[in-house]
Amino acid sequence: MIDSLSWATVYPELLLLGMACVIAIYDLFVTSPLRGATHRLTLLTLAVVAVLTGYAAASGETIAGFGGMVVSDPMGNWLKCFATIAMMVTLVYGRPYAGARDMLRGGEMFTLSMLALLGMFVMISGHNFLVIYLGLELLTLSSYALVALRRDDLKATEAAMKYFVLGALASGFLLYGLSLVYGATGSLDIPTVAQVIAAGVDQPQVLVLGLVFVVAGLAFKLGVVPFHMWVPDVYHGSPTAVTLIIGGAPKLAAFAIVIRLLVEGLVPLAFDWQQMVAVLAVVSLLVGNLAAIAQTNMKRMLAFSTIAQMGFMLLAFVAGVGAGGDGSNMANAYGAAMFYVVTYVLTTLATFGVLLLLTRQGFESEDIADLAGLNQRSPLYAGVLAVCMFSLVGVPPLVGFYAKLSVLQALLEAGGSAHLWLAVFAVLMSLVGAFYYLRVVKVMYFDAPTQTAPIEAPLDVRAVLSVNGALVLVLGIIPGGLMALCAQAVAAMLL
Incomplete structure (x- = not known):
């Protein structure tokens, strides 16, 4: 019999699942092509879930349920809260775009988004290999369907097929790796696996x-080199609203499973996996930044930018465990990684949001040239996008600067010449990345406008975008506050 404590660990997931089913049925009776009622009910549900997970995170309690297969801890609950808010913002930005392209006629976008978020929740809470894999598959299957939502769009269907094939391959990698770890340790529970490895295994x-x-498998989910092939094609081929669904909140869940598997489960093997992660980080920074320079399409440029940004975030995982298994820097390093991924999602x-604003019926604002003269058409939206670009570069006093600084500090505090050289390389790659980010600012402020159509947006989109841009600055x-929150959440997880 499952006790009440177990149910307490998954009540946000149960609410999400129940309301996803209710909204799917309710939408059958909605006749508006923009699905206003469905949209409002979805946002209300997500707001309640965000409050519940935020309250659970603020309480600081760690609860294990279902025989230790699921855990509710501050780190997981904060990530759930941030992921829920990110999904809410995504749906606010994406609804006008999706409505203009007949993507809301069946209401599947809202239901699939909630199921994708449910998959993220399960990934974040999982303390067992099978639970994590279950959440991962729920997220990826929902994502495949979202990418292919415009069935008459050749680019979208091609992107969905590439995503499906490569995603299946990566899932196979991860599942095969987990099965080998299970064969060597005899357990699927993450804490037990860590204990068995620390005691020594026969094979x-x-x-x-x-x-x-x-x-x-984890590298594919993060989209880092050499498992990055899907990222530019899926970002480019997907409808822009779906690109944001894929490129936003799921990064928080991907960070969570890296923490759960590598840090909580396989930390006795940190010497081995840190070397692999270091290589992934270096090649991702190199390939991501250099490839982004050659892009003229904004979505492809942001895709390669994502590869480089995730490579930078992975550097914090290299700094967690020092020589001889010294774990004194773990809370600092992994807290920096969490801060980095949260602020990256906020900026993304x-x-x-600005790109979605610039689209209109029959026109996709995808090329960098489409941003020409944006400051003359709308100083507010140009300012928001400029703030985001400067933040991604790492210009103070924007939040991206402190995200990069916290990772570099973690590297330097780890000690050792290798960590120093990694920090120097990361700074040099950030300078390379400044070229393509600042090119966007140059086009917005100094090029003559090629579009004269007024930029129209609903009040909720304008309000949320203004707050979103202000947060990047504030x-x-x-x-x-956010840095301390991330550090405390990770420290509580490591206890």
Whole structure:
């Protein structure tokens, strides 16, 4: 019999699942092509879930349920809260775009978005290999369907097929790696796996081989080199609203499973996986930044930018465990990684929010040239996008500067010449990245406008976008609260 404590660990997931089913049925009776009632009910549900997860995170309690297969801890609950808010913002930005392209006629976008968020929740809470894999598959299957939502669009269907094939391959990598770890340790529970590995296993070769496949599977979900092939094509081919669904909140869930699997489960093997992660981070920074320079399409440029940004975030994982298994820097390093991914998602939301604003019926604002003279058409939206670009570069006092600084500090505090050289390389790659980010600012402020159509947006979109852009600036001026929150949440997870 399952006790009440177990149900207490999953009540946000139960609410999401129940309301996703209710909204799917309710939408059958909605006749408006813009699905206003469905949209409002979805946002109300997500607002309640965000409040519940935020309250649970603020309480600081850690509860394990269902025999230890699921855990509710501050780190997981904050990530759930941020992911829910990110999904709410995404749906606010994306609804006018989707409505103009007949993507809301069946209401599937709202239901699939909620199911994708449910998958993220399960990934974040999972303390068992099978639970994490279940959440991962729920997220990816929902994402495949969202990418292919415009069935008459050749680019979208091609992107969905590429995403499906490569996603299935990556899921196979991860599942095979987890099965090898299970074979070597005899357990699927993450804490038990860590204890068995620390005590020593009979077949270390099998364990290390499993680790290689696990890291490869995680690298695909983060979209880092050499498992990045899907990112530019899926970002480019997907409807822009769906691109934001894929490129926003799921990054928080991907960070969570990296923490759960590598830090909580496989930390005795940190010497091995940190070397692999370091290589992934270096090549991602190199390839992502250099490839982004050559892009003229804004969505492809942001896709390669994502690859580089995730590579920068992975550097914090290299700094967690020092020589001889010294874990004194773990809370600092992984807290910096969490702060980095949260602020990156915040900036990505505002960036794509502006791109979605510039689209209209029959016109996709995808090329960098489409942003020409944006400041003359709308100083507010040009300012928001400029703030986001400067933040992604890492210009103070914007939040992106402190995100990069916290990762670099974690690297330097880890000690060792290798960490120093990694920090120097990361700074150099950030300078390279400044070229393509600042090119966008130059086009907005100094090029003659090619479009004269007025920029029209609903009040809710304008309000949310203004707050979103302001947060990128405000959290850069006073970053201490969010940084402390991330550090405390990770420290509580490590206890």
